Amino acid sequence: MTVPRTVVEVVGRGTDPFALAVVDQVLRAAGATTIVKLTGDDQATVDRDRGNGGLVVFVGGPAESGATALALAALRVNGPEGLPGGGYVLAADRGVIALSGVDTTGTFYAAHSLRQLFVSGKSRAFAIRDWPAAALRGVIEGFYGAPWSHADRLAQLDFYGRTKQNMYVYSPKDDPFLRARWRDQYPPEQLELLSQLVSRATANHVEFTYALSPGLSVCYSSDADKTALVTKFQSLWDIGVRSFAIPLDDISYTRWNCDADAAKFGSGGAAAGAAQAFLLNRVQQDFIAAHPGAERLQTVPTEYYDLADSPYKTALRTQLDKAVIVEWTGVGVIAGRITEKEARQAKEVFGHDILIWDNYPVNDYITERLLLGPYIGREPGVAKYLSGITANPMVQAEASKIAEFTSGDFLWNPDRYDPDASWLAAIADLAGPVAPALKVFAENNYSSLLVRLETGKPDLDSPVLRPLLTAFWSALENGNPRDAAANLSRYLTAMSTAPGELRRGMASNPKFLAETGPWLDQVGLYGQAGDHAVKMLLAQFDGDGAKAWAERGELVTALKRAQAIRVETSRGPRNPSTCTDVCVPFLNSALATADRWFGLPGIRPQPTTSLGTYTDHLPERMVDGDPATYYWSDRAPRSGDAVGIDLGTAQPVSHVDIAMGKPTSPDDFVHDGVLEYSADGEHWTAVKTVTEPVISADFPDGAKARYVRVRSTGTQIFWLVVREFTVSTPDSPRYTVTGTPAGPNLAAAADNNADSMYEAASPPVPGDALVVTATTPKPLGKVVVLAAEAGAGADVQIADAAGGWHTIGRMDGGYTELPAQGAVTDRVRLLWTPGGVAPKIAEVIPAFTR
Incomplete structure (x- = not known):
């Protein structure tokens, strides 16, 4: 089937205009240049066009256009009658395409399925009978942190329509008129932006839910506060909002906001549930029931994350109007799995229809990460048994589309959902x-x-x-x-x-x-x-x-x-x-x-800290072997804050040296703390208390550690600077470094750390030399010199028993390896060639044989 240059569309007076717009886009993208629209069932015109080898497209379900039923009958395809809301039939053969939704949303979805089928401009004949498993499928913008922009939200609504998702809950924590200033009316310019969102949602057959969160200050028994809620909702109703929610999550229900609530409801969880039910029931009666066309009121209970019955849940179950939908996150704020059994239990324990607020792929609790994997861990029966699921997305709106695509896919047909295939489709959809x-x-x-x-x-x-x-x-x-x-x-x-x-x-x-x-x-x-x-x-x-x-x-x-x-x-x-x-x-x-x-010990400590970073003073600087650089926190440590290193694996440790503070802020160290180590990150052994900026301590004999840290045990006003955090193992060799030309970090030339650097301040002059001395003389197999750059030349020498020097070769490039034939010595010297460039040495490695 190829789309010709001229196409006839047969529509009814009730055909959904947004579905029709999608069909027109598909046809033009597939090659049509002229679209002739016929209203009604002019069968003669249709038959004549088909007889001429043309294409006729019927758009509209039973409530939209009577002609589509005739086309489906000719194609021997049953209509959409009896399908759930959003269901549709889409069929094509012999010059006819028919799109018929059980409602206008179904026809809109049929149009988007047509778009998917005609991505190449051609298609084989087909017949599709399709419908969603979950009644409500979408996204709740409910995260903390940097808000989505208005443009983000408009683009999201288009995306939901294109992926057959039908719900968007407006609940951004950044909107003060939702929470802190919930009683106040929106300024006209902000109301206009909301109106644009509502219009775009309508165009995409998405239910725009406005979620007002009064729990921080509401007086549940107050007539004035109930009126404020209803008045606020009315202002949103006037711009087209038809779905409303009152979330009461992330608040205290053991503290009243007014004395009147204490007098009316008492105290405890049961009192809190009764108070919330009282307010929600009044809004349900005075606003939702009084506005024909309003969708069911939704709420997020304060206990939204478990299945344990409680006096609070009992009060909601027995007193809250059954028309209200309760939102629930699963077992846990972030649920690894949600089973059909848990879904049924949630409906029983809350006594209401359940809409899952699913905290994936939300990353407001771990904002340094993007969560781009597929939607997993939900049993198919969850989507069919409950009212639906809304996914809480990331701060990053566009990147959220990968997970949103897959959650929408799951909710449409969970029995056939393949997370891997869906994930690949989401990636293809976003990146082409x-x-x-x-x-x-x-x-x-x-x-x-x-x-x-x-x-x-x-x-x-x-x-x-x-x-x-x-x-x-x-x-x-x-x-x-x-x-x-x-x-x-x-x-x-x-x-x-x-x-x-x-x-x-x-x-x-x-x-x-x-x-x-x-x-x-x-x-x-x-x-x-x-x-x-x-x-x-x-x-x-x-x-x-x-x-x-x-x-x-x-x-x-x-x-x-x-x-x-x-x-x-x-x-x-x-x-x-x-x-x-x-x-x-x-x-x-x-x-x-x-x-x-x-020839180095091969220890690669990684910094760990519970504190933030001030400017560019990164944690890595406390393990770089250079005392002139440092990690600097962005605030003062509080009790429980810690800074330390991770050795990668548990291994024997013998000694630790820590240098905190710096000349311009000498008090930036942990004033009250404890030095401790752990092999697994869970069980910690204390080494000593910490009250000074410089720490040097031996570990107990036989100690093994992966983690070593300084943990604050008090509060202080000073921030934290850590210049160096060094852990030694029993096998770590120790050397003394002396010599010239002078440099700010001479010891780095033999500190068992190839990332630290001795950088001479000037080119060498006659007699300049760098001497590395071991603790005792031993047989020397070879000498390895790791230079940061080629250019500085030197004779590599070892000391003999009489105290003289014996040259074993030359250092000329970045890497030098010279045999020492097992000579017994405790010193290696680089005798610099005068002139040239200032030496930069990462490490001089005397490879002793035992």
């Missing part, structure tokens, strides 16, 4: 030709608390990258890494190129690019760093230390850039979290593996 790049980006922002609760696993981010990494490590250990490395590198390259591909291919969606920009950049940088990590480890596998050291430098540069990215969160600036629990652990493991190959 660059869907492969968006898939790579999304699967590295895939996991969420919902996923972790539903699966019982700690995290499932990066589901494609994770097994590739496992295969690579296994192949490297088994001595045959080439194929696994090639597979991994291809994916890491896709990660590194995805941001550029998306920025080019999704240029028509600048909002998505703007709101995901930091995460895009980070995924790209992690891909770059990962590719360098693979090349580094392969170079070491081949014995090429110079290439391994060069790749290590590129890896660290990309990693530092990724970890320097910041996004604003409710807890202050934070590093965006992509590829969670996968990318950074892999890169740290790769660096630790490489450093052990170079």
